[in-house]
Amino acid sequence: MANHEEFLIELKGIRKYYDREVLHVEQLLFKKGHVYGVIGPSGAGKSTLLRIINLLTPPDSGTLLFHDRPIPANGAGRLAIQRKMTLVFQKTLLFKDSVRNNVAYGLKARGFPRSVIDERVGSLLKQVGMTDLAARRADTLSGGEAQRVTIARAVAFEPELLLLDEPTANLDPGNVELIEEMITKLARNKAITVVMVTHNVFQARRIADQVIFINQGRIVEMGPTEKIFSAPDHENTRLFVEGRMVY
Amino acid sequence: MLSNSKIFFKLLLFLLLAAALLFAAGCSREAASDSEPENGVDDETPGVVKITDRIILATTTSTYDCGLLDFLNPLFTEKTGIEVQVISQGTGAALETGARGDADVLLVHDRKSELKLVEEGTFIDRYDVMYNDFIVVGPAEDPAGVDGVASAVEAFNLIAAGEDIFVSRGDDSGTNRMELRLWESAGIDPEGQDWYLSIGQGMGDTLRVADESMGYTLTDRGTYIAIFDSVELVIALEGDPALFNQYGVMAVNPKEHPHVKYNYALLYIEFLMSDEGQNLINSFQVNGERLFFPGYGLK
Amino acid sequence: MSRLFEGIIEAFRLIITLNPALLQIVSLSLRVSGMAVVIAALIGIPLGALLGLKPEKKTRLLNKIIFTFMGMPPVVAGLIIYLILSRQGPLGVLGLLYTPTAMIIAQVFLASPIVIGLTMIGIRARGCDVEEMARSLGAGSVLIAWTVIMESRFAILGAIITGFSRVVAEVGAVMIVGGNIAGHTRVMTTAIVLETRKGNFELAIGLGLILLIISFIINSGLYSIQKGGKNG
Ligand SMILES: Nc1ncnc2c1ncn2[C@@H]1O[C@H](COP(=O)(O)OP(=O)(O)O)[C@@H](O)[C@H]1O
Ligand SMILES: [Mg+2]
Numbered sequence: 001m002a003n004h005e006e007f008l009i010e011l012k013g014i015r016k017y018y019d020r021e022v023l024h025v026e027q028l029l030f031k032k033g034h035v036y037g038v039i040g041p042s043g044a045g046k047s048t049l050l051r052i053i054n055l056l057t058p059p060d061s062g063t064l065l066f067h068d069r070p071i072p073a074n075g076a077g078r079l080a081i082q083r084k085m086t087l088v089f090q091k092t093l094l095f096k097d098s099v100r101n102n103v104a105y106g107l108k109a110r111g112f113p114r115s116v117i118d119e120r121v122g123s124l125l126k127q128v129g130m131t132d133l134a135a136r137r138a139d140t141l142s143g144g145e146a147q148r149v150t151i152a153r154a155v156a157f158e159p160e161l162l163l164l165d166e167p168t169a170n171l172d173p174g175n176v177e178l179i180e181e182m183i184t185k186l187a188r189n190k191a192i193t194v195v196m197v198t199h200n201v202f203q204a205r206r207i208a209d210q211v212i213f214i215n216q217g218r219i220v221e222m223g224p225t226e227k228i229f230s231a232p233d234h235e236n237t238r239l240f241v242e243g244r245m246v247y
Numbered sequence: 248m249l250s251n252s253k254i255f256f257k258l259l260l261f262l263l264l265a266a267a268l269l270f271a272a273g274c275s276r277e278a279a280s281d282s283e284p285e286n287g288v289d290d291e292t293p294g295v296v297k298i299t300d301r302i303i304l305a306t307t308t309s310t311y312d313c314g315l316l317d318f319l320n321p322l323f324t325e326k327t328g329i330e331v332q333v334i335s336q337g338t339g340a341a342l343e344t345g346a347r348g349d350a351d352v353l354l355v356h357d358r359k360s361e362l363k364l365v366e367e368g369t370f371i372d373r374y375d376v377m378y379n380d381f382i383v384v385g386p387a388e389d390p391a392g393v394d395g396v397a398s399a400v401e402a403f404n405l406i407a408a409g410e411d412i413f414v415s416r417g418d419d420s421g422t423n424r425m426e427l428r429l430w431e432s433a434g435i436d437p438e439g440q441d442w443y444l445s446i447g448q449g450m451g452d453t454l455r456v457a458d459e460s461m462g463y464t465l466t467d468r469g470t471y472i473a474i475f476d477s478v479e480l481v482i483a484l485e486g487d488p489a490l491f492n493q494y495g496v497m498a499v500n501p502k503e504h505p506h507v508k509y510n511y512a513l514l515y516i517e518f519l520m521s522d523e524g525q526n527l528i529n530s531f532q533v534n535g536e537r538l539f540f541p542g543y544g545l546k
Numbered sequence: 547m548s549r550l551f552e553g554i555i556e557a558f559r560l561i562i563t564l565n566p567a568l569l570q571i572v573s574l575s576l577r578v579s580g581m582a583v584v585i586a587a588l589i590g591i592p593l594g595a596l597l598g599l600k601p602e603k604k605t606r607l608l609n610k611i612i613f614t615f616m617g618m619p620p621v622v623a624g625l626i627i628y629l630i631l632s633r634q635g636p637l638g639v640l641g642l643l644y645t646p647t648a649m650i651i652a653q654v655f656l657a658s659p660i661v662i663g664l665t666m667i668g669i670r671a672r673g674c675d676v677e678e679m680a681r682s683l684g685a686g687s688v689l690i691a692w693t694v695i696m697e698s699r700f701a702i703l704g705a706i707i708t709g710f711s712r713v714v715a716e717v718g719a720v721m722i723v724g725g726n727i728a729g730h731t732r733v734m735t736t737a738i739v740l741e742t743r744k745g746n747f748e749l750a751i752g753l754g755l756i757l758l759i760i761s762f763i764i765n766s767g768l769y770s771i772q773k774g775g776k777n778g
C-alpha cells in the first residue's frame with residue numbers, strides 16, 4: 001500500500017448527467033508526482049472529468065477527496081483546495097491585459113508580495129522565452145505564444161495539481177514540442193502532478209507515465225503507459241491506441 | 248498598446264466615485280449655508296439676497312414667458328428672503344399641480360374654475376390680481392375677413408365658414424378653455440375639422456405654428472407682444488369684452504395639504520396685492536407695451 | 547437661414563464670454579446627468595454582470611423587460627416618477643418633487659436599464675469563460691467579479707456613455723419632475739424648450755451647440771478608447 005500522503009486526489013462514485021449520463025467514475029486515484037495522460041474519443045467525458053476535479057462543475061453524485069479529506073461544499077476550505085490546482089482550458093483564454101499581468105494573476109489572487117511576484121514572473125517568462133513580450137497586450141499574441149503564456153500563468157503559483165485540457169490541440173509541431181517540453185520539465189523540477197487530456201495517443205505516450213482510457217463516460221482501463229500501449233487488458237483500448245477504433 | 252485601457256477604466260471608476268462624493272459634499276455644503284443663522288446677512292455681497300426659504304409658484308406660460316415674474320419675484324425675494332420657484336404650465340396643469348399639493352401658491356387665469364375650486368376648499372385666499380385681454384391674431388392678408396368685426400364669436404364664425412386655418416393650443420390652458428367657450432357660443436364644433444389644428448403646446452409654440460401655417464389663433468396679449476418681433480402675425484381682432492382675461496392669485500389650502508408653506512404663500516399674495524405690487528405690475532412693459540393691468544378688470 | 551446664423555454667432559459669444567446663466571444651466575445638466583449615470587453604473591454594472599453570467603435561457607423574460615425599459619420614453623419615466631414623488635404619491639412626504647434630486651431619480655430610472663442591458667450583453671459574450679478561468683486560477687469571489695467586469699470594460703464603458711448621452715439629451719422626464727425652475731432645476735434641454743417657446747433662439751441654439759459639443763467630446767473619447775470597434 002502506498003503512503004496516504006501520496007494520494008493527492010481521489011474520486012469516489014462520481015456521476016454527471018446532462019441529457020444523459022456523461023461521466024460515471026466508480027473510483028479514480030491520482031498520486032503525487034505522476035504525469036497522467038487521459039485519452040479517449042471526443043465526447044467521452046474527458047473535459048467533464050477535469051472540470052469536476054477542478055471544482056468548476058459539481059457532480060450529481062459522489063465525493064471528491066483531497067489528501068484523503070472530503071472537499072467542503074463551500075467557504076474558505078474549498079477555496080484553499082481550489083488554489084492548490086488549476087486547469088488550462090481547451091480554449092485558450094488570456095485576460096485583456098499585459099502578458100506580465102496575465103502570468104502574475106494567480107500570484108496576485110493568492111496575495112503574494114510584490115517582490116515575489118516580480119521575480120517569479122520574470123523567471124517564468126524567461127523560461128518560456130517571452131521576456132521581450134512581457135508588456136504586450138496578451139490578446140494580440142499568436143496561438144503558440146498565447147498557449148505558452150497560459151501554461152506559465154497556470155504554473156506560476158506552483159499548484160500541486162496541473163490539469164491540462166488538450167493544451168496543444170491547435171498548435172504547429174514546433175510549438176507542440178515546446179509545450180510538451182515545458183510540461184515534462186515542470187513535472188520533474190517542481191514535482192507538480194499533471195493530468196493531461198489529449199486526443200493524441202502519441203502525445204500521451206511521449207509525456208505520461210500513467211494512462212487513463214475513457215470511453216462513453218466510463219474508465220475502460222488505467223495503468224502504466226507501457227502496459228496500456230503494449231499489452232492492454234481491453235480490446236477497445238487496444239483498438240483505440242492503435243488508432244483503429246471506430247466511433 | 249499595453250494595458251492603457253485597463254488603467255483608464257480603473258481611473259474612470261475612481262473618478263465616478265470621486266464625482267459622487269464631491270456631489271454629495273456639494274449638496275451638504277448647500278444645505279449648510281441654508282441653515283446658517285440670520286445674522287450672516289451682513290457678510291453677504293451687496294445685492295445678493297440671503298435666501299432663507301423657498302415657495303413653489305404654479306403658473307401659466309403667459310405670465311412667465313413674457314418676463315413678468317422674472318421682474319416681480321426678485322423684488323419679493325429681496326424683501327422677504329423667500330425665493331419663488333416658478334413652474335410654468337397650462338392653467339389646467341397648474342391647477343392640478345396645486346390641487347395635488349405640489350405647489351404653494353398659484354397665479355392662473357381661468358376665473359370660473361378658480362372660484363369653483365376655492366368653493367370646494369382646494370384653494371383659499373383668492374384675489375383678482377391683474378388682467379389683460381385675449382386677442383385674435385392671424386396673417387396680414389386676413390383671408391377670413393375678420394378685420395373690422397366687433398365680436399370674437401363673429402370672427403370665429405367667419406374663420407369656420409371660410410375654412411381658414413385655426414391653430415388651437417389644445418392643452419387645457421386658460422387660453423384654450425376661453426377659446427373653446429367662444430366656439431361653443433358660436434355654435435360650432437371645430438374638433439376634427441381639417442382647418443382646425445389642435446397642437447397641445449404652449450402659447451409661444453402655438454403662435455409660431457399659426458405663423459408658419461398662415462392661420463389664426465387666440466392668444467393672450469402678453470405672449471403675443473413678447474414674441475411679436477419673431478412672427479409675422481398681426482392683430483385681427485381686439486377689444487371685445489368677451490375677451491377679457493382675468494388673472495387670479497391664490498394659496499393652496501393648508502387644511503388639504505398641511506405641508507404647504509401657507510404663511511409664505513400669503514406673504515406672496517400680499518406682495519402682489521399691495522400698492523407696490525400693483526404698481527409694479529402696471530409698470531411692466533415689453534417692447535414698449537404694457538402687458539398687464541392691476542386688479543379686477545370688469546368693474 | 548440668417549436667424550440660424552445669428553443664433554450660432556450669438557451662441558459662440560455666450561460660450562466665449564462664459565455667460566453665467568448659461569454656465570449655471572450647463573453645470574446643473576452635467577451634475578444631474580453625471581450623478582444619475584454614476585448611480586446607474588453602481589446599480590447597473592453589478593446587475594448586468596450577474597445577468598450576463600447566467601445562461602440566456604434563464605433570464606429571457608427579464609431580458610425582454612430590460613430591453614423594453616431601455617426604450618422607455620423619457621416622458622413616461624418622468625410621469626411615473628412624478629406620480630411617486632408628488633405630494634399625493636407614495637413618497638410625497640419626502641418633498642422631492644421639483645428638486646435636482648427628483649431629476650436624478652428620474653434619470654437613474656432611464657439610464658439604469660441601458661447600463662444593465664448593455665453590460666449584460668457585453669459580459670455574456672465571454673463572461674462565463676472568464677469567470678471559470680479566474681476561479682481556476684484561484685481568485686476569490688471579489689476578484690472574480692472584478693476580473694469579469696475588467697474583461698468587459700469596453701462594453702461597460704460604452705454602456706455608461708450611452709446611458710449618459712441618453713439622459714443628458716432627454717427633456718421629457720426632467721421637465722415633469724424638475725419643473726424647469728430657473729436657477730434651480732433648469733437644465734440645457736428644458737432651457738432649450740423654454741427659450742424656443744419664448745423666441746430666444748440665440749440662447750436655445752447656444753445650448754443646443756454646447757450639448758452637441760459635450761456629446762462630441764465624450765463620444766470621440768469613447769471612440770479612441772475602443773479604437774473604432776477594434777477593441778471589443
Ligand atoms: N454543459 C454541458 N451541457 C450539456 N452537455 C454537455 C455539457 N458539457 C458537456 N456535455 C456533453 O457531455 C459529453 C462529454 O463532454 P466532454 O467532457 O466535453 O467530452 P470530451 O472532452 O471527452 O470530448 C458530451 O456528449 C457533451 O456533449
Ligand atoms: Mg474536451
